[in-house]
Amino acid sequence: MFQYRADQLFSRNESITIQKTRTSGTEAVHTHDFIEIVYVLSGDGQQSVNGLCYPIQKGTLLFINYGQTHAFSTKTSIEYYNILLKPEFISMELINSENAFELLALTAFEEFRSLNPTTPFVSFSGKELLEIEGITDAMHREFKAKQTGYQSILKGYMQVFLVHILRRMQLANESSPVSSSPLTPDLLAYIEEHCSEKITLPELAEQCFYNPSYFSRVFKEYSGMSLTDFIQRKRIEKACRLLQDTDWPIETIATDVGYGDKTQFYRQFKSYMGATPNQFRRRGS
Structure with a gap:
């Protein structure tokens, strides 16, 4: 062994x-x-x-x-x-x-x-899962940068x-019941896997057997953000990985993560990361 x-x-x-x-x-x-x-x-x-x-x-x-x-x-x-x-x-x-x-x-x-x-x-599931992933992602970035x-x-x-x-x-370890979350690991994995595609609210609601308006409300309640914001976040996270791990042109990355409009990609990326895609790539190099 x-x-x-x-x-x-x-x-x-x-x-x-x-x-x-x-x-x-x-x-x-x-x-x-x-x-x-x-x-x-x-x-x-x-x-x-x-x-x-x-x-x-x-x-x-x-x-x-x-x-x-x-x-x-x-x-x-x-x-x-x-x-x-x-x-x-x-x-x-x-x-x-x-x-x-x-x-x-x-x-x-x-x-x-x-x-x-x-x-x-x-x-972990629901909002806790998102918080844990935010922490682990931040720790990984901090460790790689070694500033x-x-x-x-x-x-x-x-x-x-x-x-x-x-x-x-x-x-x-507590016997009291805990309210169930619609944000199951399988659902979150599905969104993450297909975040570059067009994911509709009715499509996701159907997977959970909720009507779309109710699903939208509970999604925000458990995740702390709207479905649209969550998908945007996953697209930007994927873009960050591609910027660090590939030498693809930024326009190619924008298209790959689901942005047909390059200007919108730049605007969303800077809003989430506080830096342009070029600046982010240089930091990681």
């Missing part, structure tokens, strides 16, 4: 590293000497941890302690964030007396089976991130 070591994956003087990974098939069972937080962005499959298998999908977050054996198994492609932490990064500076040090004590998956037997840690003070900013993001995890753990 292979073991990943911190000295192989962490840069000098860093105690956190953040990777965005896409994989498919079955990976080899392995272990590591650092803490790993996995947040699933798209796809579904299984994660085996210490010989137990758990279903995963968009919105699933796994907390894998050092020394635990684990591996992904998927029939389709799965994309996820890997947040790797040296043990010293999880310190009293990061986890305060309010949430204490129980987070690390609760990372044995067997203890979570009684709380929520369908997921190895926690699963002055980035490690302090990452610690701040991690504090917020861990609070969301602990809140979700508490909700999973």
Whole structure:
């Protein structure tokens, strides 16, 4: 069995590293000497941890302690964030007396089976899912840019991130019913996959068995934004990835993410990102 070591994956003087990974098939069972937080962005499959298998999908977050054996198994492609932490990064500076040090004590998956037997840690949906993805996206950008003070900013993001995890753990352990959200991981994955196309409100409402006006209202209630704004945001996020990962002309990217009007793309991009596409590309280079 292979073991990943911190000295192989962490840069000098860093105690956190953040990777965005896409994989498919079955990976080899392995272990590591650092803490790993996995947040699933798209796809579904299984994660085996210490010989137990758990279903995963968009919105699933796994907390894998050092020394635990684990591996992904998927029939389709799965994309996820890997947040790797040296043990010293999880310190009293990061986890305060309010949430204490129980987070690390609760990372044995067997203890979570009684709380929520369908997921190895926690699963997010609705507005919480959007908030978690906003945090992980921001952390990934900050880590890649490595501008002055980035490690302090990452610690701040991690504090917020861990609070969301602990809140979700508490909700999973409460017997009181929680209102259901129409923003299921499958629906959000569908919107993200087809954001470059023309997605209609009636089409999405039909998938949830709601009438369009009611769906529009509850979508905004649970996500904090209108469906149109959500689709625009996903288009801009896709444009950001293409600007960073390809050398495509900006006009090509605008068309690929669903903008027939280049001027509208530039206006929307600057509104969301605070920079033009050219400026954003230069920052990432």
